[in-house]
Amino acid sequence: MNFLARHRIILPVVSLAVLLAATFYMQPRTMSYFGLNLLFNLAVPIALATVAQMMIIMVNDIDLSLGAFVSLAACVTATFVNDTPVLGLLILLALVLSYAALGALIHALELPAIVVTLGMSFVWGGLALFILPSPGGQSPEWLRALMTVKPPFAPMAVVAAVIISVVTHLLIVRSGIGTVLRGVGGNARSVARAGWSVIWLKALAYGLAGLFGVLAGMALVGLATSADANIALRYTLLSIAGVILGGGEFTGGKVSPTGAVIGALTLTLAASFLSFMRLSPDWQIGAQGAILILVLTARLIFSRKGAAT
Amino acid sequence: MTISKMLLGAASLALVAGVAQANSHMAETSDKRIALSNNYAGNSWRQAMLQTFKETGEEAVSDGMVAAADAYTTSENQATEQAAQIQNMILQGYDAIVLNAASPTALNGAVKEACDAGVTVVSFDGIVTEPCAWRIAVDFAAMGKEQVDYLATRLPEGGNLLEIRGLAGVFVDDEISKGIHEGVAENDQFEIVGSVHGDWAQDVAQKAVAGILPSLPQVVGVVTQGGDGYGTAQAFKAAGRDTPLIVLGNRQDELQWWADQRDASDYETLSLSIAPGVASLAFWVAQQILAGEDVPKDLTVPFLKITQDSLDDALASTPEGSVANVSYALDDAKQVIADAK
Incomplete structure (x- = not known):
């Protein structure tokens, strides 16, 4: 397992390094404190959303409502958290708890998560429109300050990525409860036989996803300074791609928190790289897809070889 | 690594000095680079807009008015993508960004980054509320x-x-x-x-x-x-x-x-x-700002009105499936700026 875990992380790291080197070559201005921050600061909310998605994928489910949920969290942050902080934070807490309840519901009624979350995406989207019918709101001062902080040595985006990956690594890979949570994805029945309540574990996994989703929304508002109801719709697919790019798999609780963060950074960087290449926008989505397929093919070859030896 | 950092530092110092100089008097803009950040290209109006920007930009480059006028469209119509696009433009070293924004507010963070890096931002049609940017609004x-x-x-x-x-x-x-x-x-x-x-x-x-x-x-x-x-x-x-x-x-x-x-x-x-050619107006306004002209932050675009008398001319000059257009010249931009003062 340890060997495999180490293996799993190599490919995402190599992909990111290659892409980063190519970007530095194309646009030397990015090779600075200022440049790295501009290149990666919008990857911070994506990384948080990817970690949220990873929590769901870890228990063998998939979340199609994440983009709408992050948008809603962003709308709440730009309105209630700014105007009435206590009420705002209570609403965010309620959002996290409702995610946990959703996880319990999906398990208890044996509903397919893909359908429930697709349905919920309209609920979250509707609530976001209800809070902010037209774009607006304002980022709380402290959040703006946090997202534009200039730490010594490394830019905010890099520091944040390291913190996110270390915290989630400790939580999911190192801690006891993390191991059990991954076990739910691997073999829920044996986890249940070992005396754990799977419904609580699922609720916990979804609750963690909700927490990271809320953090993603807050980070996004801190960067964008305001919100609109559609601000993060792209995050649904980006986060799934990020998890897979980072070495996660759809089944078996096989996920890598560090890989997920790296996957999010790689996706963000790929978009910038294509833009620096002056590629026509008509081709950009296709090219982004091609990069994704390339990495996954490499992984397949990699794992086949690993299985053969 | 360290040498390139020093070079970069020197370059940004020179850039800051250049901007300071531009503010003091009407400056030469022949070495300035202007980029168009566009969020959507999927209808006739936007296609005509991109075409007009391209024509105006190419002419301005060949006349030596500016060094580059490049158009970028995001692959998806999303504010987060356009924010990343604007940040990339800062890294690419553009002096001005002409912006048709996906959201009036969600790009403010990226626009602020651009302003802080000394980049002039002129928004038109889809305008942004960030105070450091210029707005060419439609009434x-x-x-x-x-x-x-x-x-x-x-x-x-x-x-x-x-x-x-x-x-x-x-x-x-x-x-x-x-x-x-x-x-x-x-x-x-x-x-x-x-x-x-x-x-x-x-x-x-x-x-x-x-x-x-x-x-x-x-x-x-x-x-x-x-x-x-x-x-x-x-x-x-x-x-x-x-x-x-x-x-x-x-x-x-x-x-x-x-x-x-x-x-x-x-x-x-x-x-x-509104004529899609408003992109060319925004381009010239950006050029005027780079040239050191004192331009008010809020400008208004004139409508393009077609009456019974001008119908035949308008119809003749509008390609099938497109929208009546007019390309604005430098003098039009100066007029709009003068009207706003």
């Missing part, structure tokens, strides 16, 4: 009101109006509609008896109007938002009703229909919209 409410004012001159005895709205929940739709209702309040001989969403598309408008027509009394005039006039006319025709006075929105199919009706039955109306 959509005035556009709505002007339609009713025109109807009042043509139909002094008044009557029932049908209102075609745009895409629900979009700022532009609210503004134009607000202007129309203001106009109706001032001209109380008119009454709006029906309102449908045509989504700025002929087929949607046709379906929506066909659906509401049976429930309406006689309609003397239709106020529209552009892109919906032709569909409305078709719906009236299909229902066997008299064609009311439909205010049009400069689309080629609308102008063609107008010309046909005029030849057949002396039909007379007015067509007005």
Whole structure:
């Protein structure tokens, strides 16, 4: 397992390094404190959303409502958290708890998560429109300050990525409860036989996803300074791609928190790289897809070889 | 690594010095690079806009007015993508960014980053609220009101109006509609008896109007938002009703229909919209700011109005499937700036 875990992380790291080197070559201005921050600061909310998605994928489910949920969290942050902080934070807490309840519901009624979350995406989207019918709101001062902080040595985006990956690594890979949570994805029945309540574990996994989703929304508002109801719709697919790019798999609780963060950074960087290449926008989505397929093919070859030896 | 960092430092110092110099007096802009950040290219208006920007930019580059004028469109119409695009433009070292924004507020963070890096940001059409950026706004409410004012001159005895709205929940739709209702309040001989969403598309408008027509009394005039006039006319025709006075929105199919009706039955109306060439106006405004001109932060774009007299010229110069356009020159930009002062 340890060997495999180490293996799993190599490919995402190599992909990111290659892409980063190519970007530095194309646009030397990015090779600075200022440049790295501009290149990666919008990857911070994506990384948080990817970690949220990873929590769901870890228990063998998939979340199609994440983009709408992050948008809603962003709308709440730009309105209630700014105007009435206590009420705002209570609403965010309620959002996290409702995610946990959703996880319990999906398990208890044996509903397919893909359908429930697709349905919920309209609920979250509707609530976001209800809070902010037209774009607006304002980022709380402290959040703006946090997202534009200039730490010594490394830019905010890099520091944040390291913190996110270390915290989630400790939580999911190192801690006891993390191991059990991954076990739910691997073999829920044996986890249940070992005396754990799977419904609580699922609720916990979804609750963690909700927490990271809320953090993603807050980070996004801190960067964008305001919100609109559609601000993060792209995050649904980006986060799934990020998890897979980072070495996660759809089944078996096989996920890598560090890989997920790296996957999010790689996706963000790929978009910038294509833009620096002056590629026509008509081709950009296709090219982004091609990069994704390339990495996954490499992984397949990699794992086949690993299985053969 | 360290050498390149030093070089970069020196380069940014030179850049800052250059900007400072530009602020002190009318400066040369031949070494300045301007980029267009665009969020959407999927309709005739945006295609015409990109084309005009390209033509204006190429001419300005060959005349030595600027060093580069490059257009970028995001692959998806999302604020987060456009924010990343703007940040990339800062890294690419552009001196000015001309921006048609996906969101009036969600790009403010990226725009602020650009301003802090010494990049001039000029937003137009889809404007941003960040105070450090310039705004070339369209007075959509005035556009709505002007339609009713025109109807009042043509139909002094008044009557029932049908209102075609745009895409629900979009700022532009609210503004134009607000202007129309203001106009109706001032001209109380008119009454709006029906309102449908045509989504700025002929087929949607046709379906929506066909659906509401049976429930309406006689309609003397239709106020529209552009892109919906032709569909409305078709719906009236299909229902066997008299064609009311439909205010049009400069689309080629609308102008063609107008010309046909005029030849057949002396039909007379007015067509007005914003020319996609506003991108070229924004380009020249950015150039003027880079040249050190003192430009107010809020500017207003004139409408492109087509009347009975200018119909033939407008129709001749508008390609099929496109929208009537006008390319703004440097002098037009200077005029707009002077008007705003």
